[in-house]
Amino acid sequence: MKLYDSQRAPNPRRVRIFLAEKGITVPVEQVDIIAKEHLDGPFARIIPFGLLPALELDGGAVITESIAICRYFEALQPKPALFGETPIDIARIEMWNRLVEHEFFRHVANAFRHSHPAMKELEKPQISELAGVSRDRALTFLQKLDPELGGRRFLAGDSFSVADITGLVAMDFMKVSRLQCPPALANVLRWHSDVSARPSANA
Amino acid sequence: MKLYDSQRAPNPRRVRIFLAEKGITVPVEQVDIIAKEHLDGPFARIIPFGLLPALELDGGAVITESIAICRYFEALQPKPALFGETPIDIARIEMWNRLVEHEFFRHVANAFRHSHPAMKELEKPQISELAGVSRDRALTFLQKLDPELGGRRFLAGDSFSVADITGLVAMDFMKVSRLQCPPALANVLRWHSDVSARPSANA
Numbered sequence: 001m002k003l004y005d006s007q008r009a010p011n012p013r014r015v016r017i018f019l020a021e022k023g024i025t026v027p028v029e030q031v032d033i034i035a036k037e038h039l040d041g042p043f044a045r046i047i048p049f050g051l052l053p054a055l056e057l058d059g060g061a062v063i064t065e066s067i068a069i070c071r072y073f074e075a076l077q078p079k080p081a082l083f084g085e086t087p088i089d090i091a092r093i094e095m096w097n098r099l100v101e102h103e104f105f106r107h108v109a110n111a112f113r114h115s116h117p118a119m120k121e122l123e124k125p126q127i128s129e130l131a132g133v134s135r136d137r138a139l140t141f142l143q144k145l146d147p148e149l150g151g152r153r154f155l156a157g158d159s160f161s162v163a164d165i166t167g168l169v170a171m172d173f174m175k176v177s178r179l180q181c182p183p184a185l186a187n188v189l190r191w192h193s194d195v196s197a198r199p200s201a202n203a
Numbered sequence: 204m205k206l207y208d209s210q211r212a213p214n215p216r217r218v219r220i221f222l223a224e225k226g227i228t229v230p231v232e233q234v235d236i237i238a239k240e241h242l243d244g245p246f247a248r249i250i251p252f253g254l255l256p257a258l259e260l261d262g263g264a265v266i267t268e269s270i271a272i273c274r275y276f277e278a279l280q281p282k283p284a285l286f287g288e289t290p291i292d293i294a295r296i297e298m299w300n301r302l303v304e305h306e307f308f309r310h311v312a313n314a315f316r317h318s319h320p321a322m323k324e325l326e327k328p329q330i331s332e333l334a335g336v337s338r339d340r341a342l343t344f345l346q347k348l349d350p351e352l353g354g355r356r357f358l359a360g361d362s363f364s365v366a367d368i369t370g371l372v373a374m375d376f377m378k379v380s381r382l383q384c385p386p387a388l389a390n391v392l393r394w395h396s397d398v399s400a401r402p403s404a405n406a
Contacts (some may be wrong), residue, residue: 049302049347061291065305068298086279095271097376099252102268127332144252167272 020200105170149187222405308373
């Protein structure tokens with residue numbers, strides 16, 4: 001088993017944090033995205049869609065998509081449960097993981113991809129109007145999220161879940177997208193401070 | 204329990220097909236998206252993010268996001284398993300469901316949202332450059348998908364899964380995005396014909 005990782009991209013960090021929360025260690029190979037190794041290095045021959053992170057299993061099968069990799073490890077080692085155990089928890093965690101992905105992380109990423117000079121070669125064409133709209137939508141999501149986090153400790157309830165991992169990674173990625181959480185959103189900042197204090201956040 | 208549905212949008216259809224495959228019936232209420240009922244009707248007070256479909260549980264909890272709703276029903280009634288049962292199947296199905304969502308469905312939807320006159324009020328601003336890029340990317344995905352489907356019957360393997368539901372809904376939505384599957388992609392067309400022939404496709 002080998003995990004293809006990239007220290008510079010946000011999605012691989014989701015898997016690293018997930019594995020740290022589970023206490024699982026796997027062999028890792030770094031792929032340099034800026035040098036386009038994911039598009040034309042040896043890695044590209046293994047991973048048809050050139051996506052990172054990717055998990056190569058001993059039989060040769062390859063799993064891409066952070067959340068698919070996380071689900072694989074959740075199935076192998078169910079505890080601590082990061083995708084929920086009861087029907088309602090499973091649904092709530094999936095809902096919040098996806099809300100954070102679609103209504104927040106996607107916009108933070110688009111703000112970066114469509115405006116940052118480092119992405120000029122990887123995101124063609126860069127659409128500056130989309131970067132602007134994405135910045136607004138990312139902040140709108142945080143405003144809607146703030147009252148929600150007034151009533152519970154974590155994104156999907158009172159237990160830490162994979163939704164918090166997605167949220168933490170997305171929020172930390174705001175910096176390169178030149179976005180900042182408004183200081184008035186005290187509940188969001190309290191939550192961010194809590195999840196950042198966990199040892200897994202260093203992964 | 205009540206499912207808030209919309210006959211005119213693609214995401215609610217994912218849940219309807221899923222329920223048809225499971226043989227589950229739930230009370231349904233239609234929400235008219237074009238009349239903006241999801242943004243300022245009574246529905247909007249129940250669903251904080253104004254997203255469809257949404258499932259209201261008897262205790263009052265509300266689940267949004269198609270896949271979260273599907274996972275709720277999978278947890279209540281595991282058979283037939285549409286999210287996989289073994290670690291590798293669970294991971295493969297999640298991977299393909301997400302690849303179809305991120306590399307295909309998202310682009311088909313953006314081509315529609317950013318070019319169709321009916322979306323003028325709901326997608327502000329419409330970015331015509333994004334519609335064009337999205338059309339190209341949707342077709343690029345189908346080209347990469349075609350050889351994959353030469354080697355297996357369904358998207359994630361030899362069994363029908365939730366990934367096929369996402370794929371079918373996305374492919375049928377190409378029409379309103381003024382996209383067409385190239386006739387040369389015989390494996391994609393064979394797969395589409397197979398999944399369209401299932402009774403659940405009428406849901």
